[in-house]
Amino acid sequence: MEVVSQKLIADRVFELVLKGDIVLAMHPGQFMQLKPRRADLLLRRPISICAIDKAREQCTLLYRVDGDGTADFAELIAGDAIDVIAPLGNGFAPQETKPGEHALLIGGGIGVPPLYQLGKELVAQGSTVTFVLGFSSAKDVFYEKEMGELGDCFVATVDGTRGTQGFVTTVTDALDFVPDTVYSCGPTAMLRVVSERFADKRTFLSLEERMACGVGACYACVCQRTDDPTKSYKACDEGPVFRAGEVVI
Ligand SMILES: Cc1cc2nc3c(=O)[nH]c(=O)nc-3n(C[C@H](O)[C@H](O)[C@H](O)COP(=O)(O)OP(=O)(O)OC[C@H]3O[C@@H](n4cnc5c(N)ncnc54)[C@H](O)[C@@H]3O)c2cc1C
Numbered sequence: 229m230e231v232v233s234q235k236l237i238a239d240r241v242f243e244l245v246l247k248g249d250i251v252l253a254m255h256p257g258q259f260m261q262l263k264p265r266r267a268d269l270l271l272r273r274p275i276s277i278c279a280i281d282k283a284r285e286q287c288t289l290l291y292r293v294d295g296d297g298t299a300d301f302a303e304l305i306a307g308d309a310i311d312v313i314a315p316l317g318n319g320f321a322p323q324e325t326k327p328g329e330h331a332l333l334i335g336g337g338i339g340v341p342p343l344y345q346l347g348k349e350l351v352a353q354g355s356t357v358t359f360v361l362g363f364s365s366a367k368d369v370f371y372e373k374e375m376g377e378l379g380d381c382f383v384a385t386v387d388g389t390r391g392t393q394g395f396v397t398t399v400t401d402a403l404d405f406v407p408d409t410v411y412s413c414g415p416t417a418m419l420r421v422v423s424e425r426f427a428d429k430r431t432f433l434s435l436e437e438r439m440a441c442g443v444g445a446c447y448a449c450v451c452q453r454t455d456d457p458t459k460s461y462k463a464c465d466e467g468p469v470f471r472a473g474e475v476v477i
Pocket residue numbers: 259273274275276277290291292293294295296297298299338341342435436437438439468
């Protein structure tokens with residue numbers, strides 16, 4: 229794909245816009261495997277698709293620089309080419325929420341990005357969305373305004389420097405409505421609590437398991453099935469989105 233633009237939008241968080249006709253096949257909650265340009269970084273890095281613009285054949289990714297691979301991506305500039313495998317994974321299903329129903333979208337840290345395109349598609353089909361986004365601190369917050377244009381958007385920070393002080397559950401425990409569906413992506417500990425709190429709802433969790441191949445060949449990303457502990461799913465091609473209770477988290 230060709231790099232259209234790249235900019236820093238929060239502490240170590242970049243917004244990268246890419247162009248290519250594979251955008252036409254993308255759905256919310258799917259991810260891409262990006263190949264770092266440094267030759268010694270052999271593994272591709274999985275990054276979620278944040279926004280999809282099929283008319284322009286462009287997609288937006290948001291990623292945080294955590295190590296060598298993401299630091300390599302941060303050097304991309306407009307006009308560069310990047311080697312990608314995409315789209316991968318099953319993604320979120322907006323149609324699990326009916327028009328007129330209310331969906332609660334809960335994101336933690338770098339798990340927030342895939343909820344944006346999901347929110348856009350839910351609103352387009354006539355559903356109501358409320359976002360609850362959790363970050364460590366004000367400097368880490370991103371896309372609060374963009375999500376707020378789609379529905380109510382509540383932010384929680386651990387240190388209380390923005391929004392509610394606490395965790396996403398500090399906000400969700402105080403909500404004045406009962407959601408019909410819940411979609412969530414973020415750290416495992418957060419997903420575990422979300423799946424417990426909303427066990428009686430249609431709840432979908434996107435797992436950001438460590439991955440290697442990203443295409444179902446290496447078994448680096450297996451997660452245990454709850455219905456039969458001797459069996460597992462591969463998060464990269466049977467996920468990364470699962471129904472709450474479907475896998476052990
Ligand atoms: C399906 C999927 C979607 C993802 N979407 C995004 C996204 O939209 N934006 C984003 O910033 N990141 C996302 N990640 C995490 C991202 O893939 C890792 O941060 C990245 O691979 C780290 O590569 P690196 O070379 O920079 O760091 P490395 O040197 O490989 O690791 C640096 C640090 O990141 C941690 N790390 C590495 N991989 C993961 C992972 N999969 N999950 C959590 N921590 C990890 C390591 O433990 C280490 O502490 C996603 C991961 C998956 C599996």
